[in-house]
Amino acid sequence: PGGQAGVGRKAGGHGGGVHSPNQPSTARQLASNASALASSVLGRLQRHWRKQVSRHWVCRTLRKSEQGDVYGLLRVRPSASSKDIRRARKRLALKLHPDKCEHPRADDAFDAMQ
Numbered sequence: 001p002g003g004q005a006g007v008g009r010k011a012g013g014h015g016g017g018v019h020s021p022n023q024p025s026t027a028r029q030l031a032s033n034a035s036a037l038a039s040s041v042l043g044r045l046q047r048h049w050r051k052q053v054s055r056h057w058v059c060r061t062l063r064k065s066e067q068g069d070v071y072g073l074l075r076v077r078p079s080a081s082s083k084d085i086r087r088a089r090k091r092l093a094l095k096l097h098p099d100k101c102e103h104p105r106a107d108d109a110f111d112a113m114q
Contacts, residue, residue, distance in 0.1 A: 054101040058109040061096060065112035073113065089113070 064073035071078050074088040095101065096110045103109070 054095070054103045054106065057092070057095050058101065058103040058105050061092070061109040061113055062105065065109075 061073060064070075071080070074085060074092060076084055076088045080088075092113055093110070096106055096113055098106045098110055101109075
C-alpha cells in the first residue's frame with residue numbers, strides 16, 4: 001500500500017478491467033437483442049403495410065374503372081396537362097404492376113388501368 005493506484009486489486013474485478021472480445025458484456029447482448037427484435041417488428045410492419053396499400057390501390061382502381069372515372073382513377077383533374085396525366089399513369093402503373101403488387105387481382109387492376 002505504498003500509494004500506488006491499482007495495487008492490491010484482484011484480477012477481473014470491477015476496476016476498469018478490459019472485456020474479452022470473445023465474451024460480450026451484458027449491455028452489448030441486450031443492445032444486440034433489442035436491435036434484432038426491432039428489425040423483426042419493423043419487417044413485419046412493412047410487409048403488413050405493403051399488403052394494405054396494394055389492396056387499397058387494386059380495389060380503388062377496379063372500382064374507378066368500372067365507374068368509367070378515368071380522371072378519378074389517376075387522381076388528376078380533367079384540366080390536367082398531358083404531362084401530368086402521363087406522370088400519374090406511370091405512378092399508378094408502378095404501384096399496380098403484377099410483379100410488384102402481391103394482390104391476387106393485381107393483373108385485373110393493371111389491365112383496367114391500361
